[in-house]
Amino acid sequence: MTIDKNITSEELRKKWLDFFASRGHAVIPSASLIPENDPTVLFTTAGMHPLVPYLLGQKHPSGTRLTNVQKCVRTGDIDEVGDDSHCTFFEMMGNWSLGDYFKKEMIEWSYEFLTKELSLDPKKLAVSVFLGDKDAPKDNESAEIWKKCGIKKDRIYFLPKANNWWGPAGVTGPCGPDTEMFIDKGNPCGKKCSPACDCGNYLEIWNDVFMQYCKDAEGKFSVLKQQNVDTGMGLERTLCTLLGKKSVYDTDLFCDAIAKLEQLSGQKYGQDNEVTKNMRVILDHIRTSVFMIGDTSGIVPSNTDQGYILRRLLRRAIRFSQKLGVQAGGLSQIAKVFVQKYQAVYEELKKNQDKICTEIDNEETKFEHTLSTGQKEFDKLCGYLVGDTISGKAAFKLYDTYGYPIELTVEMAREKGLQVNLEDYHKCYAEHQQKSAAGAEAKFKGGLADNTEATTHLHTATHLMHKALKTVLKDDTVGQKGSNITAERLRFDFNFSRPLTEQEISQVETMVNQAIAAKADIECKEMTVEQAKSSGAIGLFDQKYGEKVKVYTMGAFSKEICGGPHASNTGDLGVFKITKEQSSSAGVRRIKATLTK
Ligand code: SER
Numbered sequence: 001m002t003i004d005k006n007i008t009s010e011e012l013r014k015k016w017l018d019f020f021a022s023r024g025h026a027v028i029p030s031a032s033l034i035p036e037n038d039p040t041v042l043f044t045t046a047g048m049h050p051l052v053p054y055l056l057g058q059k060h061p062s063g064t065r066l067t068n069v070q071k072c073v074r075t076g077d078i079d080e081v082g083d084d085s086h087c088t089f090f091e092m093m094g095n096w097s098l099g100d101y102f103k104k105e106m107i108e109w110s111y112e113f114l115t116k117e118l119s120l121d122p123k124k125l126a127v128s129v130f131l132g133d134k135d136a137p138k139d140n141e142s143a144e145i146w147k148k149c150g151i152k153k154d155r156i157y158f159l160p161k162a163n164n165w166w167g168p169a170g171v172t173g174p175c176g177p178d179t180e181m182f183i184d185k186g187n188p189c190g191k192k193c194s195p196a197c198d199c200g201n202y203l204e205i206w207n208d209v210f211m212q213y214c215k216d217a218e219g220k221f222s223v224l225k226q227q228n229v230d231t232g233m234g235l236e237r238t239l240c241t242l243l244g245k246k247s248v249y250d251t252d253l254f255c256d257a258i259a260k261l262e263q264l265s266g267q268k269y270g271q272d273n274e275v276t277k278n279m280r281v282i283l284d285h286i287r288t289s290v291f292m293i294g295d296t297s298g299i300v301p302s303n304t305d306q307g308y309i310l311r312r313l314l315r316r317a318i319r320f321s322q323k324l325g326v327q328a329g330g331l332s333q334i335a336k337v338f339v340q341k342y343q344a345v346y347e348e349l350k351k352n353q354d355k356i357c358t359e360i361d362n363e364e365t366k367f368e369h370t371l372s373t374g375q376k377e378f379d380k381l382c383g384y385l386v387g388d389t390i391s392g393k394a395a396f397k398l399y400d401t402y403g404y405p406i407e408l409t410v411e412m413a414r415e416k417g418l419q420v421n422l423e424d425y426h427k428c429y430a431e432h433q434q435k436s437a438a439g440a441e442a443k444f445k446g447g448l449a450d451n452t453e454a455t456t457h458l459h460t461a462t463h464l465m466h467k468a469l470k471t472v473l474k475d476d477t478v479g480q481k482g483s484n485i486t487a488e489r490l491r492f493d494f495n496f497s498r499p500l501t502e503q504e505i506s507q508v509e510t511m512v513n514q515a516i517a518a519k520a521d522i523e524c525k526e527m528t529v530e531q532a533k534s535s536g537a538i539g540l541f542d543q544k545y546g547e548k549v550k551v552y553t554m555g556a557f558s559k560e561i562c563g564g565p566h567a568s569n570t571g572d573l574g575v576f577k578i579t580k581e582q583s584s585s586a587g588v589r590r591i592k593a594t595l596t597k
Helices: 009-021 049-055 103-117 140-149 235-243 252-265 273-293 305-323 330-342 347-351 353-384 392-402 406-415 422-435 438-445 451-472 502-517 529-534
Strands: 065-073 089-097 125-130 156-159 173-184 202-215 221-234 480-485 490-495 522-528 548-554 558-561 575-585 588-596
Touching: 009 065, 009 089, 009 103, 009 235, 049 065, 049 089, 049 173, 049 221, 065 273, 089 235, 089 273, 103 140, 103 173, 103 202, 103 221, 125 140, 140 156, 173 221, 202 235, 221 235, 235 252, 252 273, 252 330, 273 305, 273 330, 273 353, 305 330, 305 353, 305 406, 330 347, 330 353, 347 353, 353 392, 392 406, 392 422, 406 422, 422 480, 451 480, 451 490, 451 502, 451 548, 451 558, 451 575, 451 588, 502 575, 522 529, 529 548
Parallel strands: 125 156
Antiparallel strands: 065 089, 089 221, 125 173, 173 202, 202 221, 480 490, 490 588, 522 548, 548 558, 575 588
16 A cells, blocks of 8 residues: 555545546535434434435435535444544545436546545455345446456455445435445455454445435335435545554644643653543544534533533543643643634634633533542542442432432443442432422423433333343343443343344344334333242342332333333334444343434
8 A cells, every 4th residue: 555644634635525526526515513404313423414305316406416525423432432543523525426327437436536546556455345135136236347447356245234235324214235445454364354354454444335225114125216326435544544554643633632732731642552542532522522512503511412422522521631630721722723723624613613612611610520529429439349339329329419420430430440330320310210309200201302311211222122132032041241321322231142143133123113113101010029030020130139129011022120210101212223233242242222213
């Protein structure tokens, strides 16, 4: 691969837009980070997202060939931020054909852009194409076009839907088979190493999606009236590859902010792994916060929806900045550096600079108070702790008395090698809910769209999924090994010895969505452990429940011991989707899933 040591983010954006503009594409601005007409997601997650109506057939005012660089936010992997590649904000360079050109033009242009514009060595490229299944045929056509371009047969991999199908962005909508492009780093993990392998040898840099299908709420695919192309290339990742760097943080996008952070903290980026990780978390979270607050539909920290995600990012950045010894007010200075870096491309940031800084400073003041009182309590309880688990009651006290979000307690515990008994935390939380004023209760039941509701619904969905897994995998010994819920997703660990097949994943999804569609009332009964067992309830039957346990019944589908909190009807949950299935540890699988309204 030819390494271009000097390429900058500005040059890469320009290369992309110029290439497609000279092939008849209208350059359109990035849409807002906050989706305008889509209540199913909190943030714009891909370039195609704001274009869904046009992919479905509506006429776009700028024509049938479009290109842009879109601001995107994905917070599903927030715990991973700090490594070389994860960012919660990123820019996606994209181009679209709305019923105009199709596979031939797109693949030829992809090859040309990669090998001529970016000077990537064709011998280092590998591609994947769709293997075919009951929903759509094998994509021999794309493979043939790649061969004609010069990609050797043994560098073209046919892969199934799990790898080579993109979309819909939400639950329903346009989607289709894709062909993905990879850099082969020359370090295969074995003979069978392929782009489907997660050993890291193949780095995906571009995705051409052939959006010919529409998925409906029942999971059926119908052919769209127009054949679209939707492609996306991550700016940060491509820049890092072209520069021959190991990490996206080693690009021009971050270097001024790193210098500022070094100055504010008196520490050196790269001096050791911990400082580097802490700095990356701050850089990532502040950059994302700058774009969220500074957006044309900008948001502010709050306890609901997008505002809650922003609050979490800011509070995490504040905590990490304190670890590095950055004085209060330092984060807004880093924010200013990002505004400076991006303002020529995203002019809304300059306009909103004062607002960005004020919101960050205010949140810092609020959170500092919370932290200083809570930290003492946290240290105290760690001092008394016998064993390695903080009780649910103690975690709830931190939340209730000191305003410590549960995610923060979990993270601080993890840093000390401790765990938090989340099940008991939820139990305390539920008891607290029951005791709270009737008015608040009514509001809660009425569907107050706040974090409480989001996590409660995800927790309820966990019960449905637990039962569905046992049923689909035809194995009653399959059971919960761990659970972690944030406002955006559930995470569920369970014992099972192999990866789930694509069909099993889809069966679990369908089964959960059917249980939701059944609109079953959720009932809670108190009984003894013995009664619970003989009633067929699932759950952990160990001592820690005490004599009486709560059993939650969801129609005829699920009966499980739990402390709550739960929705009152399965119909309230929205649409359930599994976003990831992976190994957690030996013999334990991990699923991440979301609910969208
Ligand atoms: N929508 C596809 C993606 O996000 C291509 O842009 O990868």
